[in-house]
Amino acid sequence: MPEKTKENIFTKFLRACPTACLILFAFGLISAFTHIMAIISPAFADFVTQSIGAAFRFVLAKLTGWIPFSLAEMIIILLPLILVFLIVFGIRIVKKEDSKIYVRYVCILLSIVMTFYSLFVFTLGTSYHGRTLYEKLGVEKPEYEDPSDLLALSEYLRDRVNECAEDVDFDPEKGSVMPYSRAKLNELLNDACIKASEKYSFISPLRSSFKDVMLSVPMTYTHISGVYTYYTGESNLNTNFPDYTLPYTAAHELSHQRGIAREDEANFVAYLICMESDDNYIRYSAYLNLLEYVQSALRKADKDLYRSFYRTLGRKISIEYTAYDNFFESYRENTAAKVSGAVNDIYLQSQGQSAGTLSYSLVVGLAIAYIDY
Numbered sequence: 001m002p003e004k005t006k007e008n009i010f011t012k013f014l015r016a017c018p019t020a021c022l023i024l025f026a027f028g029l030i031s032a033f034t035h036i037m038a039i040i041s042p043a044f045a046d047f048v049t050q051s052i053g054a055a056f057r058f059v060l061a062k063l064t065g066w067i068p069f070s071l072a073e074m075i076i077i078l079l080p081l082i083l084v085f086l087i088v089f090g091i092r093i094v095k096k097e098d099s100k101i102y103v104r105y106v107c108i109l110l111s112i113v114m115t116f117y118s119l120f121v122f123t124l125g126t127s128y129h130g131r132t133l134y135e136k137l138g139v140e141k142p143e144y145e146d147p148s149d150l151l152a153l154s155e156y157l158r159d160r161v162n163e164c165a166e167d168v169d170f171d172p173e174k175g176s177v178m179p180y181s182r183a184k185l186n187e188l189l190n191d192a193c194i195k196a197s198e199k200y201s202f203i204s205p206l207r208s209s210f211k212d213v214m215l216s217v218p219m220t221y222t223h224i225s226g227v228y229t230y231y232t233g234e235s236n237l238n239t240n241f242p243d244y245t246l247p248y249t250a251a252h253e254l255s256h257q258r259g260i261a262r263e264d265e266a267n268f269v270a271y272l273i274c275m276e277s278d279d280n281y282i283r284y285s286a287y288l289n290l291l292e293y294v295q296s297a298l299r300k301a302d303k304d305l306y307r308s309f310y311r312t313l314g315r316k317i318s319i320e321y322t323a324y325d326n327f328f329e330s331y332r333e334n335t336a337a338k339v340s341g342a343v344n345d346i347y348l349q350s351q352g353q354s355a356g357t358l359s360y361s362l363v364v365g366l367a368i369a370y371i372d373y
Contacts, residue, residue, distance in 0.1 A: 016100045016103035016104055016107070017103060017104065017107040018104060018107060018108070020111070021107040021108060021110070021111040024111040024114050024115055024118075025110070025111060025114060027114070027115075027118050028111075028114035028115075028117060028118055030118075031114075031117060031118040031121040031122065032117075032121075034048060034121055034122070034126065035121045035125055035126070038121075038125070038126040038129045038130075039129050042129060042130050042131045043131075044126075045126045045127065045128075045129040045130040045131075046130040046131055046202075048122070048126040049126050049127040049130055049259045050201075050202070050204065050259065052122055053122050053123060053124075053126055053127065053259055054204040054206075054259060056119070056122040056123050056233075057123050057204065057206065057233055057257060057258070057259065058204075058206055059233070060119075060123065060230075060231075060232060060233025060234075061206060061208040061233040061234070061257060062208075063233070064232045064233055064234050065208055065209055069211065069212075069214060070211035070212070070213060070214070070229075070232075070234055070236050071232045071234060072211075072227075072229035072231065072232040072234050072236060073211075073213055073214060073215065073236065075232070077215075086109070089105070090105060093105050116231055119230055119231050120230050120231070123230040123233065124228075124230050124256065124259075124261045125261075125351075127259050127260065127261035127262075128261045128262060128351040128352055128353070129352065132262075132265070133202075133260075133262070133264075133265040133268060133269070133366060134366065134369060136200075136202045137200075137366075137369075137370055139366075139369040139370050140369060141365055141369060142365055142368050142369055145297055145301060145364060145365065145368065146301075147298065147301040147302040147305055149368050150294060150297050150298040150301055150302075150305075150364070150368075151298060151302075151305050151309060152373055153294050153367060153368060153371065153373045154291065154294050154295055154298055154309055155309070155312075155373075156371070156373035157287050157288075157290055157291040157294060157373075158291060158309075158312065158313060158314070158317070160283075160287040161284060161287045161288045161291060161317055162314050162316070162317070164280050164281075164283055164284035164287060165284060165314075165316040165317070167280050168280070168281060168284055168316070170316060170319055170320075171323075172319065173323060173326070174242065174243075174323050174327075175242050175243065175244060175319060175320040175322075175323035175324060176242075176243055176244045176281075176284070176316075176320055177243055178243040178244075178246060178247075178281055179281055180281075182212060182237075182239065182246070185246065185247060185250065185282075186209045186210060186250075188277055188279050188282060189210075189247065189250055189251055189254060189273065189274075189277070189282065190207045190208070190209075191277065192251070192273050192274060192276040192277035192279075192282065193205075193206065193207070193251075193254055193258065193273055193276075194207065195276040195277075196269075196272055196273045196276045197258070199276065200269075200272065202259070202260070203255075203258050203259070203260070203269065203272075203273075204258040204259045206257065206258055208233075208235070208254070208257060209235075210226075210234075210235040210236065210237045210250045210253055210254060211234050211235065211236050211237065212236075212237055212239050213236050213237060213238050213239065216238045216239045216240035216241075217240050219238050219240070220238060220240045220241065220331050221331055221334050221336040221337060222336045222337055222339075222340035223331065223337045223340065223341065224238060224340060224344075225237075225238045225241050225245060225249045226238055226249040226250065226252060226253040227253065228253045228256035228257055233257065234257075235250070235253035235254050235256065235257045236253065237249060237250050237253065241327075242320075242323060242324055242327055244284065244285050244288055244289075244320055244324075245285070245289065245324075246285070247274060247281065247282040247285035247286070248270055248271075248274060248285045248286050248288075248289040248290075249270075249289075251269075251270035251271075251273045251274050251282075251286070252266050252267060252269075252270040253266075254270075254273065255269040255270050255273065261351070262353060263353065263360045263362075264360060264362035264363045264365075264366060265363075265366070267290075267293070267360055267363035267366075268363045268366040268367065268370070270286065271286045271289075271290050271363075271367070274286030288317070288320065290363070290367060293360075293363055293364050293367075294364055294367060295309070295310075297364045
């Protein structure tokens with residue numbers, strides 16, 4: 001008798017639940033199985049990332065690419081209104097005391113959650129568990145970062161920055177000036193991405209556009225310069241940051257859009273993409289941004305070496321650094337930055353990046369291992 005009652009309850013649930021929700025639940029179960037298999041097998045994770053995942057990222061990027069603004073940003077802006085609507089609507093449903101409508105409402109909410117989870121799994125989720133970029137590039141991860149290696153790499157990057165800086169215009173207060181529009185930057189970076197995908201098989205071939213964040217100034221208080229939103233397939237760029245950061249940051253987010261999940265790897269793939277560009281300012285941006293990471297590692301490893309190196313940077317790099325410090329001063333210390341940093345740290349650790357937000361700086365190891373300096 002109890003078994004019959006349970007069966008009746010389950011049957012009623014199936015009848016009340018919309019067919020679309022049941023399909024999404026089934027897709028969610030497939031996603032969960034895929035996610036578990038990716039965690040167990042790096043080879044399987046790479047297969048999904050480069051096949052099914054690439055298809056998902058491609059479709060999402062194309063579906064949202066025609067929208068002139070960031071759909072993800074608009075969803076976040078409207079989120080408070082959406083939550084209020086769902087709560088009010090839910091209360092009205094409960095008052096009706098109609099179990100069928102109540103089940104339908106719960107099913108819809110759960111299916112939305114399941115859809116977001118499924119999109120995460122098939123866009124970025126599996127990529128976190130694939131082979132490392134060291135393995136894909138065929139190089140060995142350095143056991144430790146030798147100060148002499150850090151100094152040599154810093155000198156190499158400094159020289160490349162100075163070479164590029166000869167053809168870059170500078171504003172004494174704002175630093176270097178990007179010589180074209182962000183629309184042109186989009187075009188140039190897409191060309192570089194296609195070249196990079198032909199050279200590196202782990203970069204998915206895709207032409208897409210990054211989106212300017214409308215609320216870039218408020219976003220700067222979180223210290224976030226860009227973000228890839230897996231649920232819309234968009235690469236979003238904070239345009240309030242100084243010009244020299246924009247090409248490299250955009251390339252970083254485009255790397256995520258092409259299946260590179262780990263932050264240190266996205267940082268280095270951004271460098272690889274920029275190196276495939278013939279544009280001087282894009283290469284300048286990549287060299288200088290990477291130099292900042294290497295310099296930071298050198299300062300931690302050997303302060304005396306760092307001080308002696310810093311004095312050799314040259315006038316234009318000094319102008320860039322001073323301009324950035326002046327720009328960032330008003331955004332440096334605030335609650336929004338602490339909260340967003342903590343949230344990002346928890347998220348990254350939950351995806352197997354034990355260093356959390358410090359994982360961005362792990363790009364230095366990849367640079368030492370791969371760049372011929």
